Amino acid sequence: MDAISTSTLFITLAILVLISGYFSGSETGLMSLNRYRLRHLEKQSHKGAKRVSKLLERPDRLIGLILIGNNLVNIAASAVATIIGMRLFGDVGIAIATFVLTFVILIFSEVTPKTLAALHPEKVAFPSSVILNILLKILFPVVIAVNWITNGLLKLFGISADKIEQHSLSKEELKTVVNESGALLPERHQNMLVSILDLEQVKxxxxxxxxxxxxxxxxxxxxxxxxxxxxxxxxxxxxxxxxxxxxxxxxxxxxxxxxxxxxxxxxxxxxxxxxxxxxxxxxxxxxxxxxxxxxxxxxxxxxxxxxxxxxxxxxxxxxxxxxxxGDFTTTMTRTPSEEIHPQKDGTYIVDGSANIRDLNKEMDWSFPIDGPKTLSGLIVEYLEEIPEANVSIRLSGYPIEIIEVKENTVKRARILPELKG
The missing domain is CATH 3.10.580.10 (CBS-domain)
Structure with missing residues (x-):
């Protein structure tokens, strides 16, 4: 090492820091990819997507490869920085080199490349997959040896790396995706898609x-x-x-x-x-x-x-x-709007025949829908008897005043939604 000039060591250290940044950014970019968009691009024969998908088939090997490269580079950078520190400051240079290198790696090899990769995962992951595929072939025996040891440790805890979890969206997650599509889908189309997902639950x-x-x-x-x-x-x-x-x-x-x-x-x-x-x-x-x-x-x-x-x-x-x-203009059935009558004091007078699901949907209320289908039926079930007029109850957190009872059913009731709680 004495034959190598200090300037050469600085250049070598800079290169090692950049390589470390490459590995860190590649890891974040690959793991931040939208898997569903990746499948879509793969079906469209996108070469970068195909390479990345192949790498992600065995994430244990991919992570092993990246960490092997990253750790080798960081250890080498630490050794070079130590030599530079001792040449410039003597024994105290070891401490100085450790502090400075930690700061440099944190900024240039960790935070910056990982932030960039998280913001633009495709632009980072697709090009880097070319180099990673080459490195995987070169370091394959080492990667396999490391994976064999780590997978053996995982098996002690009952975890198998061969059983890669296939992530599929649940119905509620699909609703979230639709609702967060923003300007990509008009609100009316979002509501239609969510309604389609709910058809299984509605009887x-x-x-x-x-x-x-x-x-x-x-x-x-x-x-x-x-x-x-x-x-x-x-x-x-x-x-x-x-x-x-x-x-x-x-x-x-x-x-x-x-x-x-x-x-x-x-x-x-x-x-x-x-x-x-x-x-x-x-x-x-x-x-x-x-x-x-x-x-x-x-x-x-x-x-x-x-x-x-x-x-x-x-x-x-x-x-x-x-x-x-949504409702057709030719429908002859009463809509929730015709059964809900807003009052000046902020309350609502609702017909007892109003459908609970329609009330919840239109007014964003949360009455239970797993029992009676109408407001009248819900009140009668709650009281376990036919109520009289001018009786007030709190049902599902909503204060309700029964206004009119006729033919053994609640004809009208006043609901105070602002007092829910």
Missing amino acids: VEDIMIPRNEIAGIDINDDFKIILKLLSHAQHTRVLLYRDQIDDVVGFIHSRDALRLLTKEQFTKASLLRAVREIYYVPEGTSLNTQLFKFQQSKERIGLVVDEYGDIQGLVTLDDILEEVV
Whole structure:
């Protein structure tokens, strides 16, 4: 070493510090890559992405290679710095060299390259993968030996390096990705994607028209009444039943009724012959399953039945699509906005028939949705009895005043959301 000039040692030290920075930046860049974007680039035959993916198949070997190189360079830099320090300051130069080298490595070999790599992982990882692949081939025996020892130590703790964890996004993580997409996706599209992810959790009874709100026609009524009801029907398909809704006949399409009228063949008998077979939907069916079944059976409407076959409500294809894209302008059902009445004092008067899920979605409230589907049902379940008017309760943290009770149901209630807590 005495034959090597001090200036040469300084140049050597600078090169070693830069190489150390390369290894540190490469490690951070490779580990900071977005794995899903990496897969996308790999499918597009991006050469850099392919090289990096191959390296990341065995992260233990990659980390071993980087740390071997980094430690060799840092130890060599420490030795060179010590020689320089002793030449310039004598024995005290060892302490000075240690302090100065620590500061230099921290700034130029750790913080700066790692920060740069974290901010621009692809620009660092893709080019550096070329050099790392070459080094891996050269130092392969050393890397394998180091990995064999470290993997043996890991096995003592029940950890196997062969079982690389495959990271896949959960439903909630996917929602976070969608919600944080920012300007990449319009807010409306974000809401649609999140709604699609929720279709598995939402059941048909959550969105169905309740049994008591189903618009139908009693086929045993006077013929003139039937004709009047059909002419004023708000839907293209009308349910026909005998005396009560449990004895259903089928659905009549307004187009079929109009055809009978134009041919002057409109009678009860012809009407019954034109009815379409009823499609039944089991209670508890998820929306994504029912959407597939509607598509498979070419149906658009069905009656929801419980385990005993009793009719609970009615669900349509439009109802499911509205869960994804929002309410259609042609919908005849009441929207949450029509059931929620803001007051000047900051409270809200809500109809008891309002759907709990719709209230939570529109008002950003957090009433439980795993029980009754309506506000009235939720209040009755909580009290375990039919309440009287002017009774106040606190339900899920929300102060609620019952304003009107009629026909054993809560018709209206006042909610004070600002006092939740």
